[in-house]
Amino acid sequence: MSNLSTKIGSVQLANPIMPASGTFSEDLAQVFDLNRLGALVAKTITREIRNGNPTPRICEVRGSMMNAIGIPSKGVDYFRTNSLPFYAQFTPPLVASISAPSVDEFARICEEITMPGVTAIEVNISCPNIEEDGKAFAMRPSTALAVMKKLRSATDLPLWAKLTPNTGEPAEVAQACEEGGANAVVTANTLLAMAVDIRTRKPKLGNVMGGLSGPSLKPINLRMTYQCAKAVNIPVIGCGGIATLEDVLEYLMVGASAVQVGTSTFVNPTVMVDLVDQLDAYMRENHINDLSEIIGSVRDKEAADAVFFQEAAE
Amino acid sequence: MTQATHHTATAPAAGALSVFAADCTVKYNAPVNAEYGHLIVDAPDSILGCEPGQFVQILCPVNSSEQPYLRRPMSIYSYDREAGTLGIIYKIVGQGTKALTKLKVGDPINIMGPLGTGYEVKPEWNHILLWGRGVGLASLAPLAVEAAKAGKKVTTIYSARSKAVQLPIDQFEQPGATVITVTEEEGNSGLDNIRRMVEEQIKENGVDAIYTCGCDLALIELKDVCRIYNVPGEVALEQRMACGLGIGQCCSRPFAVEGDIVHKRVCKEGPVFKILETLV
Numbered sequence: 001m002s003n004l005s006t007k008i009g010s011v012q013l014a015n016p017i018m019p020a021s022g023t024f025s026e027d028l029a030q031v032f033d034l035n036r037l038g039a040l041v042a043k044t045i046t047r048e049i050r051n052g053n054p055t056p057r058i059c060e061v062r063g064s065m066m067n068a069i070g071i072p073s074k075g076v077d078y079f080r081t082n083s084l085p086f087y088a089q090f091t092p093p094l095v096a097s098i099s100a101p102s103v104d105e106f107a108r109i110c111e112e113i114t115m116p117g118v119t120a121i122e123v124n125i126s127c128p129n130i131e132e133d134g135k136a137f138a139m140r141p142s143t144a145l146a147v148m149k150k151l152r153s154a155t156d157l158p159l160w161a162k163l164t165p166n167t168g169e170p171a172e173v174a175q176a177c178e179e180g181g182a183n184a185v186v187t188a189n190t191l192l193a194m195a196v197d198i199r200t201r202k203p204k205l206g207n208v209m210g211g212l213s214g215p216s217l218k219p220i221n222l223r224m225t226y227q228c229a230k231a232v233n234i235p236v237i238g239c240g241g242i243a244t245l246e247d248v249l250e251y252l253m254v255g256a257s258a259v260q261v262g263t264s265t266f267v268n269p270t271v272m273v274d275l276v277d278q279l280d281a282y283m284r285e286n287h288i289n290d291l292s293e294i295i296g297s298v299r300d301k302e303a304a305d306a307v308f309f310q311e312a313a314e
Numbered sequence: 315m316t317q318a319t320h321h322t323a324t325a326p327a328a329g330a331l332s333v334f335a336a337d338c339t340v341k342y343n344a345p346v347n348a349e350y351g352h353l354i355v356d357a358p359d360s361i362l363g364c365e366p367g368q369f370v371q372i373l374c375p376v377n378s379s380e381q382p383y384l385r386r387p388m389s390i391y392s393y394d395r396e397a398g399t400l401g402i403i404y405k406i407v408g409q410g411t412k413a414l415t416k417l418k419v420g421d422p423i424n425i426m427g428p429l430g431t432g433y434e435v436k437p438e439w440n441h442i443l444l445w446g447r448g449v450g451l452a453s454l455a456p457l458a459v460e461a462a463k464a465g466k467k468v469t470t471i472y473s474a475r476s477k478a479v480q481l482p483i484d485q486f487e488q489p490g491a492t493v494i495t496v497t498e499e500e501g502n503s504g505l506d507n508i509r510r511m512v513e514e515q516i517k518e519n520g521v522d523a524i525y526t527c528g529c530d531l532a533l534i535e536l537k538d539v540c541r542i543y544n545v546p547g548e549v550a551l552e553q554r555m556a557c558g559l560g561i562g563q564c565c566s567r568p569f570a571v572e573g574d575i576v577h578k579r580v581c582k583e584g585p586v587f588k589i590l591e592t593l594v
Contacts, residue, residue, distance in 0.1 A: 022562070023557070023561060023562060024561060025560065025561045027559045027560040027561050027582065028559065028561060029330075030330070030331060030332045030333045030559070031331065031333050031334075031335070031559065032331070051566075051568070051577050052563060052566060052577070055553065055554070055565070055566070055567065056554045057554075057563075057564045057565075057566070058384075058554060058555075058556045058562070058564040059554070060382070060383050060384050060409075061383075062381055062383070063381060063383050064383060065383060065384055065556065067556070067562070067564065069562065069563055069564060072563050072566060072577065214383065265557065265561070266384060266385070266556045266557040266561075266562065267373065267383065267384060267385060268335065268373075269333070269335055269426060269557070269559065270335060
């Protein structure tokens, strides 16, 4: 057995595979043993009760999907009395995910969610669906810094800042989060996107715009993971379009210390467990004893190998 | 179903697996008519532990012209635990269902289920009435079979556009059952006419519960009928879904529950809902 364990700051994970918030809930315990995961990442909650966006909330695009769910939330009390005891049945650390429309509201829910049973708090400063025109705190370094500073003063728990690919300054935003007190960054949330039904000429999502996720997002968020891992000294957690072992390895190689798997759970509900097994088998076959031998091992100083004959490339 | 197990969707206990994604094998796949296909697969007992009204999520095959990504939710049209088979009827409309038409006997296909909350039939009910429209009939078929097995009288009204696009009604033709088919081409499928038939059944034969699937207009009529005659009713709804497990909350719809507007997931608390709770 290889050592699949990894550390996100002070948080020790048995393996680097965890769910992406929004694609994980208590319901998945019907399909596999949640103890197989590196961590449990709950759905994002807000202080206010939210029903979410009008339907249709999802649509399919080639090889991927878009969503505009709009963070339906039953509030902090429901989380405390229902979700928390449920997740307490399992051994992996629980990461709560929170969001809010303003800095003050964000700090308040951060304080309220700081409770026994919660190991770390992922702060969703990147949801494209709850603010006008997909705006989010993590689009600019200044707003990211302001919200992270306030959140840092609201809790002693580790804070994971979930970033957005909808920014032209990914490295600067990641640095602002680090400066503001984040213990890790998650790269990243969905990419703001749109689709139109040509028969009805209506947008395919009730919210008009939504977040693209699935395999087509992977190269974008992989690039962002690479940029952020270079830019900060805190751990980076890769997220975006992961469906295969190769995807996991790519994210680890560009510097992610762990990964989150989201949309592909919708297609293959046991994909996360499969990935843990496949990663273990890969490490054994390749005589890799420790995950740290993979993390950040990308050979980016060297040019890609030129191929003269296909056979040489295999 | 016969024990009136209308389970509410609560979180499962740790270690209790109830949904299974399994590689099944195609046993039969052929068109029913120009609009519908009929797929039968060899399925494991785990999935065949389903109840009427539940559904499965099918991972449709990808080929050179169709590239469906998400699974496609399909009503369970038939299940036979002894034979180990599961049947679905699919309306051929988009990438996923077009890809299904290309499946051949012996091909593998991954199916996840059983999913959702099915129909409730109380043991003391003797006569149930079903109103299916189009492909909506598929969801009602296992209900007709199980109710007849439990010794209940089943009256089915099946409405379709034309004889050419009707589904087979053999599963509804159980001992003691009545099946009335109406079509637009015959001019007898108007809402007024069907409503008259439903009211006639209620007044003359006594109806303990009404079930419907496949048509919003039928649902509106039945909501009125259920209220006026104080008959319980259920409807199986359709909604675009992603996970089918209740995780994503992609398929939530608002319902009226005891004076409040409550959002419920079609894939989890549904697809079967109380007719009087629907907002149509």
